[in-house]
Amino acid sequence: MAQPASSPRTIPVAQLLAESFLFHGLCADLVQEFVAAAQVKLFPKGKVLFLQGDEAESFYLIQSGWVKLFRETLDGTEAVIDMLPSGHMFGENAIFEDNQFSFSAEISEPTCVVQFPSELLHRSIQLHPQLALNMLNAMSRHRRQQSREIEHLSIQSAPQRIGCFLLRIAQPAPSGEITLHLPYDKLLIAARLGMRSETFSRALNKLKSDVGLVVTGSTVYCSDYTKLKRYACGACSDEYPCEDLR
Amino acid sequence: MAQPASSPRTIPVAQLLAESFLFHGLCADLVQEFVAAAQVKLFPKGKVLFLQGDEAESFYLIQSGWVKLFRETLDGTEAVIDMLPSGHMFGENAIFEDNQFSFSAEISEPTCVVQFPSELLHRSIQLHPQLALNMLNAMSRHRRQQSREIEHLSIQSAPQRIGCFLLRIAQPAPSGEITLHLPYDKLLIAARLGMRSETFSRALNKLKSDVGLVVTGSTVYCSDYTKLKRYACGACSDEYPCEDLR
DNA sequence: CGAGGGTTTGAAGTGCATCAAATAGTGTGG
DNA sequence: CCACACTATTTGATGCACTTCAAACCCTCG
DSSP states (O other): OOOSOBOSSOOOHHHHHHHSGGGTTOOHHHHHHHHHHOEEEEEOTTOEEEOTTOBOOEEEEEEESOEEEEEEOTTSOEEEEEEEOTTOEESGGGGGTTTBOSSEEEESSOEEEEEEEHHHHHHHHHHOHHHHHHHHHHHHHHHHHHHHHHHHHHHOOHHHHHHHHHHHHOOOOTTSOEEEEOSSOHHHHHHHTTSOHHHHHHHHHHHHHHHOOEEETTEEEESOHHHHHHHHHTTSSSOSSOOOOO | OOOSOBOSSOOOHHHHHHHSGGGTTOOHHHHHHHHHHOEEEEEOTTOEEEOTTOBOOEEEEEEESOEEEEEEOTTSOEEEEEEEOTTOEESGGGGGTTTBOSSEEEESSOEEEEEEEHHHHHHHHHHOHHHHHHHHHHHHHHHHHHHHHHHHHHHOOHHHHHHHHHHHHOOOOTTSOEEEEOSSOHHHHHHHTTSOHHHHHHHHHHHHHHHOOEEETTEEEESOHHHHHHHHHTTOSSOSSOOOOO
């Protein structure tokens, strides 16, 4: 049960919260309540934080690392719902779902999370309208991302989905060049994009020949992101600089 | 522009609102404000209510009929996001999205809608916490549906998606029998489930042979819904009596 | 150096899309 | 009530995309 447990380095939780959308514009007292209730924990790769269906007693804010959210079907297949980096929150909306998690969460890199009692959020949201509004905004953003994802799954080809993924990670230089590191395992990226790792590998090769991508290990280079954009974004209803999906 | 316009039969808007989740538990004054601002309109099949990217001045509540929500990609493909029957609301969350619709809406059956000014919602939500909470609940429900849909698209086969769709519409008799009418065109159902109409047709045939479905025109009969359930829900991470998705 | 996981490649199969054409179904005007 | 026009649905033939299974390769780490 008790994994590595509460961390030695008490990195300023207060500051983390201040940067989190959920707490924007809230009164200091309220934020302080959350800070007081926070538990900072360090978890190793592979650790399962909770399983779909578990009672939700906490929600989490990622301080560093990566967390995989997923669901499993009766026949054993796993669907990766999301991959979350630092700064992201998860498990918070179980308070709207009978206090049950609707997905499972697993640490996919050594990760430091801040854990808060769900109950505090549930209570606070009734009392502080601004908190509810912040949450609405967050949920709305998430809904848009999901919509786009649904569209991608039904319309884009595997290479296009990868291209889109890369564009969302990339920060094009003024010259139009892109260099980036894949943020996690290719197997995981494949799963996140709804394809097999073999398909991922072959689709990357197709991107090499179709848009001149250069892939070295987990480093990706593209001399001109507009080529990639034409290739991937033509099959999407969003404009190019679309929000980060991960 | 001006289509059939405001309906003659002033069906009690107030009552419609009272039944809508969004207005549960709100003070009568507020509801009255919405009633006062409501416009009841009747639209013919094919009428486009708004397009993705349009400025959102109104949101809508469906009194009767069916509305199709969709998005179009640069290269012209259309993705059907949702099909909404009476009682459902749409366009309301543009208030969180720079007041722009992130999808298009088209009437797919003669439909009566009640139209409200977005601005009123936007204003009210700041002033009435309960309204924000109602909206949070609604959005959360919608998010779950979207998650399930993403899962379906990446995991389920075409016949399984159809089976799942049918189960969500069906009301099994105690005997386990199911009889139902497809709620709209097969072409539309196919689009909603992310497949071609040809695939839909063939997948229905597969359901006939695999689980003994009987299809006559738009009527579907199944002697034992548990067979269908085993067939479809095995490839889903949700328990059977799952929420209606449409 | 060797073990083991991640990644790539190959060969073969499956599912869905596509294109083309037949069929069923619906509404219209005569 | 029938013939015609038009749409919705089905069927057939073919191709491509992705998966599956198997095996090789590569890289890291002990």
